[in-house]
Amino acid sequence: MNSTTNNNKLRPPLGGQGGFVSVIGAGTMGNGIAHVFAQAGFLVNLVDVNPAQLEKAIATIGKNLDRQVAKATISEEQKKAALANITTVSDITTGVENAQLVIEAATENTELKLKIFKQIDEAAPAGCILATNTSSISITKIAAVTKRPELVIGMHFMNPVPVMKLVEVINGYATKKEVTDSIVELSKQLGKIPCVVNDYPGFIANRILMPMINEAIYSLYESVAGVEEIDTVMKLGMAHPMGPLQLADFIGLDVCLSILKVLQDGFGNPKYAPCPLLVNMVMAGKLGVKSGEGFYVYTAGSKELVVSTSFK
DSSP, rough: OTTTTTTTTTOOOOOOTTTTEOOOOSSSHHHHHHHHHHHHHHHHEEEEHHHHHOOOOOOOHHHOOOHHHTTTOOHHHHHHHHHHEEEESSSSHHHHOOSSSSEOOOOSSSSHHHHHHHHHHHSSTTTOOEEEEOOOOHHHHHHHHOOGGGGEEEEEEEEEEOOOOOEEEEETTTOOOHHHHHHHHHHHHHHHEEEEOOTTTTHHHHHHHHHHHHHHHHHHTTTTTOOOHHHHIIIIIIIIIIIIIHHHHHHHHHHHHHHHHHHHHHHHOGGOOOOHHHHHHHHHHOGGGGGGGGEEETTTTOOEEEGGGGOO
16 A cells, blocks of 8 residues: 555554564664564564575574573574564565554664655555654654654664663654554563653763763773773763773764764754764774774674773
8 A cells, every 4th residue: 555645544553463563674773673573473574675684684583582592581482483473575665565563773874764764655554653763863854754754753772672671762743642652552562661752863862872972982082091991980980781982882883973973963062073083993994893893802702801902
């Protein structure tokens, strides 16, 4: 059904058994989102234009479910049922044509997300909610490229999705209360804790987190303290489970840079300007865990934190 008609009415409520969800993007966040929906009994189309990425995503989901089986949090039968609930699709139009909810989880790039939302708006059924997992980009801006802005909402999961409880639910300027209520209840069905916020740059999570990470990088850049010292102060003094520099590596330094630019552009305030050290590291390809080196060096199979030689 084309989305250009009668799209002001929601499709039937999503139930915990058999509700149809499409997830766009099979990267770290996309496969995690597909995992939790499938485990909760939803039928999931995991959509990515790259077949190799889809294979990798299913393998990752399988490994993460195996960990849950090993910890006795789910049974082998529940693992098999969850995997059976996921279908991989390489075409967006096919992937969303029967969806009650579409969640976009592509790279944190504004132009890419706008392009995807134009596509899914044309292909998704009337009344289908269109959600984005963006961590900073304006929901209102994304909604404006669709013909159903009242059905567009932010559904920001935290990484790793199967573990982290929070879902930041972000209302765009036109988002209907009915849509917000539906996403809040849906988050609870997944065993998550939803927090509803409004649409301003960075929302709440990254408006607070990214300036802290940026300040930690500035402290290193200005030789106030070393990598280990900065992280140790925050872990032991502030009871953070992970220091800000290690967390930046985990998030991805390129992602941190992108979010800081969104904050800087959105507020026009120089306090959000990314530290030159962060900019240089991203240009040099030192992106953190994903590239094998950031503020720390990461070796496959090792959990030891080793500070990069660049900061010794």
